[in-house]
Amino acid sequence: MKLIPRQYLAVTAVLLAIIMSVLDGTIMNVALPTLAHDFDVEPSTAIWIVNAYQLVITMTLLSFASLGDIYGYKRIFLIGIALFVSGSFCCTMSRSFWMLAASRVLQGFGAACVMSVNTALIRLIYPLKILGRGMAVNAMIVAVSAASGPSIAGAILSLGTWQWLFAINIPIGIAAWIIGYRMLPNNPPIKEKPKFDKISALANALTFGLLIYSLDGFAHEENRKFILIQLLLLLVIGVFYIRRQTKATMPILPVDLLKIPIFSLSVGTSIASFTAQMLAMVSLPFFMQNILHYDAVEIGLLLTPWPLATILAAPLAGRLVERVNAGLLGGIGMGVFAIGLFLLYLLPAHPVEWDIVWRMAVCGVGFGLFQTPNNVMIVSSSPAKRSGGASGMLGTARLLGQTLGTALVALLFHMFSEGYRWKACLLVAICFAICAGIVSSIRMTQKSPVEEN
Numbered sequence: 001m002k003l004i005p006r007q008y009l010a011v012t013a014v015l016l017a018i019i020m021s022v023l024d025g026t027i028m029n030v031a032l033p034t035l036a037h038d039f040d041v042e043p044s045t046a047i048w049i050v051n052a053y054q055l056v057i058t059m060t061l062l063s064f065a066s067l068g069d070i071y072g073y074k075r076i077f078l079i080g081i082a083l084f085v086s087g088s089f090c091c092t093m094s095r096s097f098w099m100l101a102a103s104r105v106l107q108g109f110g111a112a113c114v115m116s117v118n119t120a121l122i123r124l125i126y127p128l129k130i131l132g133r134g135m136a137v138n139a140m141i142v143a144v145s146a147a148s149g150p151s152i153a154g155a156i157l158s159l160g161t162w163q164w165l166f167a168i169n170i171p172i173g174i175a176a177w178i179i180g181y182r183m184l185p186n187n188p189p190i191k192e193k194p195k196f197d198k199i200s201a202l203a204n205a206l207t208f209g210l211l212i213y214s215l216d217g218f219a220h221e222e223n224r225k226f227i228l229i230q231l232l233l234l235l236v237i238g239v240f241y242i243r244r245q246t247k248a249t250m251p252i253l254p255v256d257l258l259k260i261p262i263f264s265l266s267v268g269t270s271i272a273s274f275t276a277q278m279l280a281m282v283s284l285p286f287f288m289q290n291i292l293h294y295d296a297v298e299i300g301l302l303l304t305p306w307p308l309a310t311i312l313a314a315p316l317a318g319r320l321v322e323r324v325n326a327g328l329l330g331g332i333g334m335g336v337f338a339i340g341l342f343l344l345y346l347l348p349a350h351p352v353e354w355d356i357v358w359r360m361a362v363c364g365v366g367f368g369l370f371q372t373p374n375n376v377m378i379v380s381s382s383p384a385k386r387s388g389g390a391s392g393m394l395g396t397a398r399l400l401g402q403t404l405g406t407a408l409v410a411l412l413f414h415m416f417s418e419g420y421r422w423k424a425c426l427l428v429a430i431c432f433a434i435c436a437g438i439v440s441s442i443r444m445t446q447k448s449p450v451e452e453n
Contacts (some may be wrong), residue, residue: 006183010125013180014118015137017081019145020169020176021111025054026149031162038162039097051216052101056108057115058212058399059205064116065392066201066252070193073117073124073388074184078177080113085173091166115395119379120387124185129322132376136318139371142398144307151300194250203241204252208396210234215407254389257382263390265443266377269330270397271404272436273337273370276429278405280341280363281306283412283425290418292351305357309364310371317372326373327443333370334437338430340366345426366433370440377443405429 028035028050036046068076087107094100119138126134156164214230217223245251258264281303288294288302313333320329340362347355375394382390412424 007125009179010183010185011122011134011137013176013184014077014121014125015141016172016176017077017084017114017180018118018138018141020084020172021080021114022142022145023149023152024107024111024166024169025050025057026146027153027165028053031153031157031165034157034162035097035100039100041097045097048101049104053104053108053111054399054403055209055212056105057112058396058403059209060109060112060201061116061395061399062204062208062252062254062389062392063201064113065120065388065395066250067196067388068117068120068391069187069250069386069388070196072187073120073391074180074186076113076117077121077184078180080110080116081173081177081180082110083107083113084110085170085177086110088166088169088173092163092170116392117388118391119375119394120391121184123379123384123387123391124187128380131380132318132321132372133315134318135375135379136314136316136321136372139318139375140311140314140368142371144311146402148304148307151304154300197244197248197252200241200244200248200252203237203244207234207238207241210237212403215403216410218407218411250386251389254382254386254393257386257389257393260381262377262443263381265439266374266381267393267397269334269370269436269440270374270378270394271401272432272439273334273367273374274398274401275405275408276337276341276432276436277367278402279408279425279429279432280344282406282409283422284344286413287422288356291422302353302356303360305360306364306367309361310368313365313368314372317369318376321373321376325444326377327440327445329373330370330377330440330443331437333366333368333373334433334440335366336369337363337366338433338437340364341426341430341433345423345430370436374440 032046032049035049036042039046064076064080084107087103087105087110090103090106091100094103119135122134122138123131153165156168210230210233214227214234217227217230241253242255245253245255258267284303285299288299294302317329317333340359343359343362344356347359378394378397379387379390408428409425412428413421416424
C-alpha cells in the first residue's frame with residue numbers, strides 16, 4: 001500500500017511546519033551569548049528567549065488540540081503556521097530585547113497549534129495499515145530537528161547575523177501554508193460539536209505553567225518560600241482542573257484516553273525517554289567543551305551521529321511495527337539506548353573522536369527504534385474523533401520530558417563538581433531509559449491497535 005501524490009504533498013506540509021516549530025526550540029541556545037551582548041542584558045535574562053517559547057507551547061498545546069477536535073485539525077494547523085510566520089517576521093525586525101521576547105511568545109502560540117495536531121493529521125493522511133511509516137517519518141523529523149538545532153544554528157551564525165535564525169522560517173512557513181491549504185484533508189464531520197471549555201483552558205495553562213516554573217526554580221535554587229507558594233497554587237489549581245476534566249464530555253486533558261492502559265503506559269514511556277535524551281544532550285556539550293576543550297563547531301559535529309542514526313532507525317521501526325508488537329520494539333529500542341548511554345559513561349579520560357562518535361550513534365539507533373512504535377501506540381490506541389487529544393498528549397509528553405531533563409541537569413550541576421557532572425547526568429539518564437524499556441515491554445501483554453486492525 002502506497003500514498004498517492006496528493007497525500008505525499010500533505011505530509012510535506014506537516015513535516016515542514018514541524019521542522020520549523022521543533023527546531024526553534026533548540027536553535028536559539030547557541031545564539032544566547034550573542035543576544036545578551038547585542039541587547040546588553042544578563043545571560044540569565046537572555047535565556048527567557050528560549051524559556052518563553054517553550055513555556056507558551058507547554059501551557060497551550062492541549063487546549064489547541066481540543067480546538068482541533070472541535071473545529072478541525074487543518075484549520076488549527078493553518079492558523080498555527082500563520083502565527084508562527086508572523087512571529088518569525090517580528091523576531092527578525094526586533095530592535096529591543098523585550099520586543100524579541102514578545103515575538104517569541106507569538107511564535108510559541110503558532111508552534112503550539114502545529115504541534116497539537118500534527119500527528120492527528122498524519123493519522124488522517126495515512127491508512128491504518130501503514131500508519132507506522134507515517135509516524136516513523138514524523139518521529140524522525142522531531143528527533144532530528146531537536147538534536148540538530150545547535151549544529152544548524154552554528155552554521156547560520158557563521159554566515160550571518162542572529163536575525164537569519166528567524167528569517168529562514170518565513171519562506172518555509174509560507175510554502176507549508178500554501179501546500180497545507182490545498183492538500184490537507186478535513187476532519188470527519190462531528191454530529192454534535194461540544195463547546196470549547198475556556199475555564200479548563202485557563203486552568204490547563206496555569207497548571208502546566210506553574211509545574212514548569214516550579215521545576216525550573218527548584219533546579220536553579222531560587223527562593224524556597226516563593227517556590228512553596230507556587231507549589232501550593234499548583235496543588236489547588238491542579239486538583240480543580242483534573243476534577244473538572246473528569247466531568248467533561250471532551251476534556252482538554254484527555255483523562256478519557258488516559259483510562260486506556262496502553263495509552264497511559266505509552267505516554268509515561270515517552271516522558272521518561274525524552275527526559276533521558278535531554279539529560280544526555282544538555283550535559284554532554286559541557287563535558288566536551290570544559291573537559292575535552294572542543295569548540296562549538298566540533299561539539300556540533302560530535303553530536304551529529306545521534307540524529308543521523310535516528311534517521312536510519314526510525315523508518316526501519318516504522319515498517320517493523322506493522323509485523324512486530326510495538327511494546328517489544330519499544331523495549332528493545334530503550335535497551336539499546338540505555339547501552340549507548342552506559343558506553344558514553346565509560347568513555348576514557350582522553351577519548352579520540354571516534355570513541356564518542358560511535359557511542360552517540362548507538363544512542364540514536366536505540367532512540368529511533370523506540371520512538372516510532374511508541375508514537376504509533378499513542379495515536380492509534382485512541383478513537384478517531386479524539387485524535388487531537390492523543391496528538392496533543394504526545395506533544396505534551398515530549399515537552400514535559402524535555403523540561404524535566406533540563407531541570408535535572410541544572411540540579412545535578414549544582415550538586416556535583418565539574419568533572420563528575422556529566423557522569424551523574426548520564427547515570428540518571430540510564431535509569432530513566434531502563435524504566436521506559438521495562439514499562440514498554442509490559443505493553444506486550446496487550447495487543448497493539450495496529451495488529452488488531
